[in-house]
Amino acid sequence: MEYITNPQAIEDKSMAIIANQLGPLKLSEAEQKVVMRVVHTTGDVDIAPLVKFHPSAVTAGIEALSQGASIYCDVNMVLTGINKKLLQPRGGQLLCAIHDETVIEEAKRTGETRAMTAFRLLAPQFNGAVIAIGNAPTALFELIKAIEAGICRPALIVGVPVGFVGAAESKELLSTLSVPYITIEGTKGGSTVAVAIINSLLLQMP
């Protein structure tokens, strides 16, 4: 069996195939790169037209990350996948509180998800930060509430929770905000998608 074994050659060929399958998109070059990485990470061409951008999202995200903005993740899989070699030299911290004792205890007490509990507790720290939600619609709902209550204003929200209960609704609500966001319409999304979007922005830093 013959197959490509060099990582850069694999990525180059993959991106060329994706570009060819997607054809021209009505997006900026920077936005196209984000969409291509989402397709690359899901193997799903149908996801491309579902990626939605606030007009200043990509610019705001790249600028914030370049200047050392921290990234708050809803789950540890997102944190694990983000490219630390690109993030750390800029000074950004990578944070996820879902396994913190305080969060676990508080979630037990309320019967609510740990992801939303973590986000409620962390919200006052979110000013100027980049938020990456790949899993939990409840975390995204909680974040939107905090923004509407004037508790925080993140630099960018990558809000791509997945699933059949609340995901589509939370993302639709996100797309009505004036805060920069990147999202995926409907039920699709996930930790790998959140990671792909963040890593694409990190790769595009000047």
Added chain:
Amino acid sequence: MEYITNPQAIEDKSMAIIANQLGPLKLSEAEQKVVMRVVHTTGDVDIAPLVKFHPSAVTAGIEALSQGASIYCDVNMVLTGINKKLLQPRGGQLLCAIHDETVIEEAKRTGETRAMTAFRLLAPQFNGAVIAIGNAPTALFELIKAIEAGICRPALIVGVPVGFVGAAESKELLSTLSVPYITIEGTKGGSTVAVAIINSLLLQMP
């Protein structure tokens, strides 16, 4: 805005919606649970008919994990997502060598991917283990070579690498093996899918 905040209620409602959307499947009850969790984790109903099982895969996987089989992952996102609360009481180790110094050095020397380098080095330890490949087709090709060379015989291969370069081909080759496997036809897959399959097996342990 009204939404469900209790994690068990979210999962129950989600699984009911998925069961309703999928309708009856020509699968065992245990296989259906795996497929439903894959749909749950991707938000993608179209992925259901692409999930392929070696006839004894689910039984072999549940049995191996119950008896403390270790799980070898191609990337750390897979390792991060696997349910340790269910795995650890049975004695199974969770392993990923992609960031080991030896692997990094060897991959630099050969110009090959770190995932395949790790799998080449680890293959002699794979007897009776569960393998979880969510990302790298090259790791799956390497594993198939090791099996064909008689170097190892895992208890189960969850082989769901993603993408447009080698993923579909490596998974097609996997489905010709006599070793128990679970895979996804075509380009789709990913770390979250590998995690969903493993966690479904862990949840089904007696």
